[in-house]
Each structure stands twice: as structure tokens, then as C-alpha cells.
Amino acid sequence: MKTPRSHKRTALDPLLDAFLADLRRRRGSPQTVAAYREAMRRFLRFMGENGVERLQDVTPDDLAAYRCNIADRLPSPASRYQYLRLIRRFFGWLESRQHILISPAAALRLPKPGKKLGFVPSEEEMRRLLEQPDLSTPEGVRDRAFLEAAYSTGCRRSEMAAMDAPDLDLEEGTVLVRGKGGKERVVPLGRVAIQWLGRYLDDARPQLIHGGGRHRRKPVRDNEHVTALWIGTKGRRINPQIPPRFIGEYGRLAGIAAPVTPYALRRACATHMLRRGAHPVQIQMLLGHSSLRSLSQYLKTSITDLKRAHERARPGQ
Numbered sequence: 001m002k003t004p005r006s007h008k009r010t011a012l013d014p015l016l017d018a019f020l021a022d023l024r025r026r027r028g029s030p031q032t033v034a035a036y037r038e039a040m041r042r043f044l045r046f047m048g049e050n051g052v053e054r055l056q057d058v059t060p061d062d063l064a065a066y067r068c069n070i071a072d073r074l075p076s077p078a079s080r081y082q083y084l085r086l087i088r089r090f091f092g093w094l095e096s097r098q099h100i101l102i103s104p105a106a107a108l109r110l111p112k113p114g115k116k117l118g119f120v121p122s123e124e125e126m127r128r129l130l131e132q133p134d135l136s137t138p139e140g141v142r143d144r145a146f147l148e149a150a151y152s153t154g155c156r157r158s159e160m161a162a163m164d165a166p167d168l169d170l171e172e173g174t175v176l177v178r179g180k181g182g183k184e185r186v187v188p189l190g191r192v193a194i195q196w197l198g199r200y201l202d203d204a205r206p207q208l209i210h211g212g213g214r215h216r217r218k219p220v221r222d223n224e225h226v227t228a229l230w231i232g233t234k235g236r237r238i239n240p241q242i243p244p245r246f247i248g249e250y251g252r253l254a255g256i257a258a259p260v261t262p263y264a265l266r267r268a269c270a271t272h273m274l275r276r277g278a279h280p281v282q283i284q285m286l287l288g289h290s291s292l293r294s295l296s297q298y299l300k301t302s303i304t305d306l307k308r309a310h311e312r313a314r315p316g317q
Contacts, residue, residue, distance in 0.1 A: 121256060145193075154266045157240060
């Protein structure tokens, strides 16, 4: 693994700092800001190595040279697209703040790569997956409740791990979700998910908090004050790396050929709801997407299924 090159600050860095600060104010996540910073520093370093010392001097030809540079360096079409999109956004920001007169990146082409449809478990595969946890253990009940809640709400892995027990309202059948950029939304829970969450809260979660799980241990004094919904073996909030492991293992036990990930459950939730007649706007609100454009992969999956069904039915033939 290559050691990251240390960054030597230049006269261009204050503008980059201001751009990132503006992004932070717009609720950009720390991960997004860090990724933007590294990508922009690579760009500024490339410009400096090619004799461009001022952003006002960057030309479309310079950007074309940079485009060729990242084409050689970045094997992923998606990564190349993101880098070029960031450059266009940065110069658009400079133009809007009157640091430059006209953005040289305004005409920069962004050949967006086609998205490969991610794996979506079928409803039958989801049924088999949900049946895998060992319900004789507190961990097994927790895992079943986690799977049911993830499938019912379509929440991201990070959103699931961040849930607190008070976020649940089982009487109303809802849960408060903390999404990207600090945004919150309240989403409904399905009837089956409510049942398993109730069993988990009443029985398995207290056992896990007090050391009654598979790996018995002495309870920690402050465990009485744990607010996390999902509890790990140490009686505290579950490590976000744990759910992908048990979800993948249950997928293998269920005989599902493709690897099952937390995101596969999110896709399954959206795709199965669309198949059963849910409106795309309802799915958008449930998943916490900012626009309907993000639902394109789910809509494509449903259209693919529709085409297959159409071919099997052979209407008009």
C-alpha cells in the first residue's frame, strides 16, 4: 500500500479551504469533505507540476490534460467521473464567488458511466434469509430483528447502527432515522418488523446489555444507561462492521448464490415495494434520497422484471 504524499501548501490552498468550508456549511459529511480535499489537492499538484500557478490561468486545455492524467491513473470509470464532476463544481464555485471571470470547466464533458445493477434478493430469498438466525440465543433474536427492520425500512448500514432505543415508537409503528448530512426522517415499520423489535427489546436486548449473550462476561457498571438500539457482545452499541458479517453469513446459510450485504437489503426493500405498487416518491421519502434520480437503479430492476414477465406471457402471440 502506497504511503500518501505529504501536501505542501501553495497559494491555491486558501481558495480550496474556503470551498471545503462552504461544503461543510451545506452539511457535507466529514467523509465527503475529506475525499474532496484529497481529490482537489491532487488536481492542484498536477496544475503546479505543469506550470499553472493561478486558478485564473487554468484553461480548458489544462483540464483536458488532467482528464487524460486521471484516465491513466484511475481504473474505475465511476472514480474518473467523480473527479471530473468535482473539478467542474469547484470552478463553478470560484465563478460564483467572482474569484474567476468564466469557469474553464463549464464545457467539461462528464461521460457518466453506466451503473451496473446491484444484486437484489428475490422475495423468496429474503424469506429464507430471515429464517436463518438462531432464535434460541439473544444474538439470534437481535439479528432477526435487525434483518426485519432493515428490510422493512430500507435504512443504510450507518443509519441502522446509529439508532437508539428511544428512536422507536412501536405503538405508532415508526422509527426516527438519522441520515446523511445530519438530516432526520421518520419512517414506518412493517407489522412483522414491529413484532420482532418488540421481542428483541423485551428479552434479547436486556440480556445482551447485562452479559447474557453467547459470550458471557461480567456486566459493565454503566451498561444500565446504554441507549443504543443494537447491542453487541460487550453490552454497548454494536460495531458497524458486525451486521455485514452476519448478514453475509445468513445469506450463505440460506443458499443465496450472490453475496448478501446491508445494501442488498436496502435494494430489496425498494424493489419489492415498487413491484407491489408503491409510488416512486414514497420510496424516495422512505430511503431518504434527495431526488428521484437516485431511484433509477431500482426502477431499472423493476423494468427488467417487467420485460421478463412480458416475454413469458407473450401477449398478442
